[in-house]
Amino acid sequence: MIRTTIENGVATLTLDNPGRKNALSASALGELADAVESLNRDATVRALVLCGAGGDFCAGGDVSAMQGGAQVDTASVRRRMIESQRPCAALAGFDKPVIAVVDGVAYGAGFSLALMADFIVASDRARFCLAFARMGLLPDLGALHTLPRMIGAQRTRELVYSARELPAREAQALGLVLDVLPAEALGARAQELALAMSTQSPEAFAMTKRLLAQTFERDFGALLDAEAGAQAIALTSPYLREAAARFARKEPPAFRWPRNDIKT
Structure with missing residues (x-):
């Protein structure tokens, strides 16, 4: 099945x-x-x-x-x-x-x-x-x-x-x-x-998804506190270091959203 x-x-x-x-x-x-x-x-x-x-x-x-x-x-x-x-x-x-x-x-x-x-x-x-x-x-x-x-x-x-x-x-x-x-x-x-x-930071995506799921249940102060903790993890991640290095080398980012050019 x-x-x-x-x-x-x-x-x-x-x-x-x-x-x-x-x-x-x-x-x-x-x-x-x-x-x-x-x-x-x-x-x-x-x-x-x-x-x-x-x-x-x-x-x-x-x-x-x-x-x-x-x-x-x-x-x-x-x-x-x-x-x-x-x-x-x-x-x-x-x-x-x-x-x-x-x-x-x-x-x-x-x-x-x-x-x-x-x-x-x-x-x-x-x-x-x-x-x-x-x-x-x-x-x-x-x-x-x-x-x-x-x-x-x-x-x-x-x-x-x-x-x-x-x-x-x-x-x-x-x-x-x-x-x-x-x-x-x-x-x-x-x-x-x-x-x-799938080319996004898996850690950042997972934390973003969790916080979005909680956005109607948390008050603004609690959400800001959770955001600070999550962002601290993302800012110290290998993904961020590689993304910053690509930026410095003037290379395109690993993640780019695909346009939908198909018309119906």
């Missing part, structure tokens, strides 16, 4: 169940969490691309495996839900860049999963939907935390309560999607971004 490849320091995790539009079973969620945790420990991996096979990202939870709520012990379901949240914790704690590549559908938990990435790039045929209300459910896999931080409370309520489909261009206009591209250009753009970001 989860396929892993690593090339040039970029790991690609592929949800590989195209016959079910890569729907997430309990076993697939466990495999995904294991893979993300393993890649975070792998020093040779500098960035992660998360995608789906067969022209879709992920159709969400495996509805065929769900049972009627009145017939199931609530406590046992809660335990299963806590276990299913492992990929969220693994991706939230992933110290390296994560890019979600969304082609086709990103529904339900698939949408939630994409929101755990640092960036989402989408095809022009991608569709996002928090479809939970259609099944009498509430959003899971962290979407009630991640989504309002990206688009605000009002827009989040509208998408959650309506369970409507969100086309790629509207998702980009809301700030959910970084780039919208033709499907055939999507993989190359994701790899280009991942390779570029």
Whole structure:
């Protein structure tokens, strides 16, 4: 169900169940969490691309495996839900860049999963939907935390309560999607971004990512204090010394953001 490849320091995790539009079973969620945790420990991996096979990202939870709520012990379901949240914790704690590549559908938990990435790039045929209300459910896999931080409370309520489909261009206009591209250009753009970001200082990136994740929870003074400690580490790093030497030699920096010149 989860396929892993690593090339040039970029790991690609592929949800590989195209016959079910890569729907997430309990076993697939466990495999995904294991893979993300393993890649975070792998020093040779500098960035992660998360995608789906067969022209879709992920159709969400495996509805065929769900049972009627009145017939199931609530406590046992809660335990299963806590276990299913492992990929969220693994991706939230992933110290390296994560890019979600969304082609086709990103529904339900698939949408939630994409929101755990640092960036989402989408095809022009991608569709996002928090479809939970259609099944009498509430959003899971962290979407009630991640989504309002990206688009605000009002827009989040509208998408959650309506369970409507969100086309790629509207998702980009809301700030959910970084780039919208033709499907055939999507993989190359994701790899280009991942390779570029992998040339950043791994220490500085990891600390920046952690502080950004805490920005709504810390007051300004606490954030400044954490920033000072993190910057002290970055300012004494080998990466900074090499970057300063390149500057003195009038050489281009190792890290340069790749422009997106593909028009749709």
